Amino acid sequence: MRIGELARRTGVRVETIRWYEKSGLLEKPARIAGNYRDYDAAALARLSFIKRGRDLGFSLKQITELMALTRNARADCERVDAIARQHLAEVERKIVDLSSLRRELSGLVNSCTGGAIGDCDILQALAPEGPPSRSEG
Amino acid sequence: MRIGELARRTGVRVETIRWYEKSGLLEKPARIAGNYRDYDAAALARLSFIKRGRDLGFSLKQITELMALTRNARADCERVDAIARQHLAEVERKIVDLSSLRRELSGLVNSCTGGAIGDCDILQALAPEGPPSRSEG
């Protein structure tokens, strides 16, 4: 199949597929007449794996490693688990960070009473502690 | 004050300050002997505002707009509120996305029983529906 069909089947954009090839995640496919890329079922499986990994938030580097591990069928599952656990920890950290951010932001947003800029609590909260003149620094 | 002191006082790195200047968030400061940048209290306040906005996750573009609004003291608070609300909505969406991601990932991680790659449930979950050879696709 050509790149457009592969894109349609995987939900990955054509440009992105070419970019994966350039950065070494996908092998260079055969070419048919017209210099068009020609993909087979293995390429489809590989790209689906990448897509699934990306959807789960893994980096391309992690996905590269995971794909390498799949080819080494005798290797231990440990490394795969480590990558997944590390990613999970990162996701959990991000959730915590964003949650405290949300608390702060929703406090800000609810403080807005719709007046003029001078009274805007949002801008007040963003401004530094003191006014520009520093008599109490 | 010179750029190093400004950096220390705001917690923004020297290179980042120069980068803010280059991208138009900070005005070009006066120069003292030796071609060193010379910052005043207004620059300190401005950079503190930027820092606080960044800590709250606003984009530089949003911060630029917020700073422009502060200078227009008679303007309505509405636009400020809109920016903050939009950002809050984005943060909330990210939290939702990451939470479902966490569920999926922790399911994955817990499925790992420590065997060989061939049995690894994590890789199974990442792989596409069928194996590369497609007799049942």
Place this chain on the structure above:
DNA sequence: ATGCTCCCTGAAGTCGCTACAGGGTCAAGG
């Protein structure tokens, strides 16, 4: 010949920095 859809390459742009190369400036110390 024209129009259309698909495909090609290579380069540049996005965001928000970070890092590096290769210097200049200035005060303190010997």
Place this chain on the structure above:
DNA sequence: CCTTGACCCTGTAGCGACTTCAGGGAGCAT
């Protein structure tokens, strides 16, 4: 006077994961 060291300067390239753009070629239908 010279060196050391902290600080500063400019300009460029790199990061991740793409997206967009410029400028074409391939192949089919009309």
